Amino acid sequence: MYKKLTRYAKVITAIAVPVILLFTCINVLVLSRFGAHDTTLILREKVYHKGGASDGTSSSDAVRQPPLPVLREGGDKTDDEVKKISGNGERKSGDGDPDALRYKRVRNPGRVVMQDDGIDAMLAKLRTPKLTPFFPSYYSNITFSNLVRRLGGMTRRNAPTLEGYEELKPKPGDPELPIWKKVHRNIRQFSLYDPDDPNLAALMHDMATLPIKETDENDGGTQLKLNIRFSNGGRAVMKFMRYPREKEASENHYIFDDTERHVAEIAAFQLDKVLGFYRVPPTVGRRLNITSEIQPIAPDSLFRTMFWSPAGNKCFFGKCDYYCNSAHAFCGNPEMIEASVMSYLPSRNIALRKSWYQPWRRSYSASPWSLSRKFRKAYWELHDDLCETVRYEEPFNNGKILLDMIDSHTFDFLQGNKDRHSFSTFKEWGNYSFPIMYDNGRGFGRQTYDAMSILAPLRQCCLIRKSTLLKYIRLYEGPERLSEVMEEALRPDPVAPVLIQGHLNALDRRLIKILQIVAKCVEEKGVKEVVIADKF
Numbered sequence: 001m002y003k004k005l006t007r008y009a010k011v012i013t014a015i016a017v018p019v020i021l022l023f024t025c026i027n028v029l030v031l032s033r034f035g036a037h038d039t040t041l042i043l044r045e046k047v048y049h050k051g052g053a054s055d056g057t058s059s060s061d062a063v064r065q066p067p068l069p070v071l072r073e074g075g076d077k078t079d080d081e082v083k084k085i086s087g088n089g090e091r092k093s094g095d096g097d098p099d100a101l102r103y104k105r106v107r108n109p110g111r112v113v114m115q116d117d118g119i120d121a122m123l124a125k126l127r128t129p130k131l132t133p134f135f136p137s138y139y140s141n142i143t144f145s146n147l148v149r150r151l152g153g154m155t156r157r158n159a160p161t162l163e164g165y166e167e168l169k170p171k172p173g174d175p176e177l178p179i180w181k182k183v184h185r186n187i188r189q190f191s192l193y194d195p196d197d198p199n200l201a202a203l204m205h206d207m208a209t210l211p212i213k214e215t216d217e218n219d220g221g222t223q224l225k226l227n228i229r230f231s232n233g234g235r236a237v238m239k240f241m242r243y244p245r246e247k248e249a250s251e252n253h254y255i256f257d258d259t260e261r262h263v264a265e266i267a268a269f270q271l272d273k274v275l276g277f278y279r280v281p282p283t284v285g286r287r288l289n290i291t292s293e294i295q296p297i298a299p300d301s302l303f304r305t306m307f308w309s310p311a312g313n314k315c316f317f318g319k320c321d322y323y324c325n326s327a328h329a330f331c332g333n334p335e336m337i338e339a340s341v342m343s344y345l346p347s348r349n350i351a352l353r354k355s356w357y358q359p360w361r362r363s364y365s366a367s368p369w370s371l372s373r374k375f376r377k378a379y380w381e382l383h384d385d386l387c388e389t390v391r392y393e394e395p396f397n398n399g400k401i402l403l404d405m406i407d408s409h410t411f412d413f414l415q416g417n418k419d420r421h422s423f424s425t426f427k428e429w430g431n432y433s434f435p436i437m438y439d440n441g442r443g444f445g446r447q448t449y450d451a452m453s454i455l456a457p458l459r460q461c462c463l464i465r466k467s468t469l470l471k472y473i474r475l476y477e478g479p480e481r482l483s484e485v486m487e488e489a490l491r492p493d494p495v496a497p498v499l500i501q502g503h504l505n506a507l508d509r510r511l512i513k514i515l516q517i518v519a520k521c522v523e524e525k526g527v528k529e530v531v532i533a534d535k536f
Contacts, residue, residue: 108501112483112508114476119512122519123473131527139470144480148276149195151467152536156278159189162428164350179203180234183282184346189429190536191278192436204284207236207341208494216299217318223260223441224318224330226302234344238286239265239441240330241338245500249445258419259323260441263498265340268415268440270489270498271507274482275471277407279437283342285495290314290332305329338495342438352427353436359390360409360457361421380456387461395431403465403532404435406457410468413454414482414510415443447502450510455517462521466533472515475508482507 126134138150165185177185182199193200210230218225218237226238241262249258262285269283288294291314295306301319307326309315315331317324330337345351363378380386396402405423412420419442423435458464475482483504490498521530 110502110505112505114478114481114508116512116516118519119476119515122522125522126527144474144485147474148471151276151470155535156188156191161185161188162346162351178232178234179206180343190434193278193282195273195278200282203282203343206230206234207343208284208286212293212297215297217301222320222322224320224324236344237342239340242330258442258445261444262338262340264415264441264443265342266493266498267490268443271415271486272411272437274485274489275411277411279434280440281343281345281438283340285493285498286339286341287336287494288339289335290337291335353424354427355422355424356395358420358422359386362418381453384460398431400432403463406461406463407465407468408435408437409454409457410514413514414507415440416445416451417443418451418454444499444503447506450513455514459517462525462530463532464518464530465536466531467536469518469531472511475511476515482511
C-alpha cells in the first residue's frame, strides 16, 4: 500500500510541477507585456497599498500613505479636475502621483475641494510683476496662526487702552486684580482682547468652572438669557442648549422666527479669534446641574417655570418676549444641561458705548395689509446702490468702519448668521474704533445652505481689506484649511464637539464663495480699486 501511494505521489509531482512552472512563465510574460496592477484596500477608513510605489518606496512605506482624496458632494469629477488636486484633497500644480488621483469616499464625504478657476485667475493676477508685491515675504513660511498674528499685530499692540482702566494698575501692597479685570484692562482701540494675553485662557477657565453666586433674567432679546455673577465678582451672559447639534434650522423660518443655539455663540468666538478680528467677547461652553447649580439661585421668574417633563427631565423656560413657554422649554438630561457663557463687557461707568444701525440690516417688520408683501424687504435687498450712500455717512466715512463692516459680513456669512441688525463701538474712541460683535446665537443653523445675501456689502461695495483677503487666500491655498483650524480651536471646549462635521465643511465651502465675489470684483474693477491696504 505504501509503495503504491509513493508511486502515485511521484507521478502527480512529475505532472504538477511542469504545469505550475508553465503557468508561472505565462503569467510573468503577460504582466511584463501589459504592466503590473497595484491593489488598494480600504479597511476601517485606513488605506493599505499592495505593490511597490511608483517612486521606488517599499511596500511598507506605501502602507503609511495618507488617505485617498475625497469627493465634494455632488458627484464625480472630470479628469481635468482630478489632475488639479493631490492625494489629500488639496490643490496641486502638475499631474501628481497617479495613485493619489483615485477618488474614494473614505472619510468626511462632504469635504470640499479647494479649487476654483476664477479664484486661481485672481491669484495669478495678484502675483504678476506689474503689481506692487502683494504677498509679504513671510506669507508662505509661517503657520496660519502666526500669519494672523503678524497682520496688523503692531497696530493692535500699540493702540491705547481704555482710560477708565488706567487707575487699575496695581500698586505695591494692593490685592491682585481678578482675572476678568486684567482682560478688560487689555482692551485696546482696535481689538476687544489680546489673543496672546495669558489672562484670556484663565478667564475662559473661570467662566467654565467658577461657582455661580447670583443670576437674573436678561430683559433684552426674544429668548431667555441669564445674567450671572461668579464668586470672584466677574459677570457673564448665559444661553442654554435648546436643540441637539444635529437639528437644522427650518428653511421655512424667517430669521426673526429662528431660535438661538448655544454652540453658535461658542463657535463664533473661536472663529473670530482664528481669523484675527478680535471683536467677539470671550465665550466658552459649560455643563451645569439644573437642580443643584441653577435652581437655588434662580430668580422667581425662572424658578416658577421649572418642571419635570414626561420623559423625566428637569426643564424651565423663564420669561421673555417670544420663546418662553413650555413648548420651547430648556430641558436637562435628566438634570444636566449645556450652556454658553459670554464674558460681560466693561461697565458703562468705565467704557461708554454707542450703538449704530447696521446699514445692511434686514427688515423685521411685517405688513399684514398686503398679501404680496407680507414681509417687506430692506432697501439693499432690492437695490445695489446702498454703498454709494453709506460710504459718505458717519461712522463709515472714515474708511475703517466700512472695511470693518465688510469684514464682519464675511464673518457672519461663514457662520450663516443673518441677524446682525446693529453694532456697538466704544464711545471713547469715536468713529475710529471697531464694531463689537456680540449676539451670535443664530449662526450655524443650516449646514447645507449658504445665505448669499449676507455678502451684499462685499458685492455692492467691491471692497475688502488686504489683510483679510490674505487670510482667506491662505486658507484657500492651504495646507491648513478653515474647517481643520476651527476643529482644533474648538477641541478643548468643555462641551466639545461644538460643531458637527457638516458645519465645519460649510466653512470651507463658504470661504470659496467669498473669494469668488472678490475675484469677480477684481476682474471688473482691478486690484487697486478693490483691495485696500491699511495698517490693519
